[in-house]
Amino acid sequence: MTNRRKSDLLQGTLDLLILKTLALEPMHGFGIGQRIQQISKDVFSINQGSLYPALHRLEKSNWITAEWGVTENNRKARYYRLTRAGRKQLTEETEHWRVLSAAITRIVQES
Numbered sequence: 001m002t003n004r005r006k007s008d009l010l011q012g013t014l015d016l017l018i019l020k021t022l023a024l025e026p027m028h029g030f031g032i033g034q035r036i037q038q039i040s041k042d043v044f045s046i047n048q049g050s051l052y053p054a055l056h057r058l059e060k061s062n063w064i065t066a067e068w069g070v071t072e073n074n075r076k077a078r079y080y081r082l083t084r085a086g087r088k089q090l091t092e093e094t095e096h097w098r099v100l101s102a103a104i105t106r107i108v109q110e111s
Helices: 013-024 029-039 048-060 084-109
Strands: 064-070 076-082
Touching: 013 029, 013 048, 013 064, 013 076, 013 084, 029 048, 029 076, 048 064, 048 076, 076 084
Parallel strands: none
Antiparallel strands: 064 076
16 A cells, blocks of 8 residues: 655646636635545645635636635535636646646656
8 A cells, every 4th residue: 555645736736726627617715625635536635825825816817707606505605717718728727737747757757
């Protein structure tokens, strides 16, 4: 059995993960963090001190928009949705990540 630990995100990747998560459906902040943790199989655990500033930054960049709604637990929460500009940014960020991760893989696999 392998020893698994929570990993820190590379700087700049949180935005990509949030945009990708919101491409699936609008979500509230807590749900975004849970989805990222679930899809990463518990490798990434996003704390609120990182998540909410990132959401505000993305909203300020007009890549996401937010509106108040009610959660499945009947609580008031802000639901975030990807904008058209956000979809374009997601495409650019995804391509940048592919180039970056391929380069890292080549370096790590170098004998």
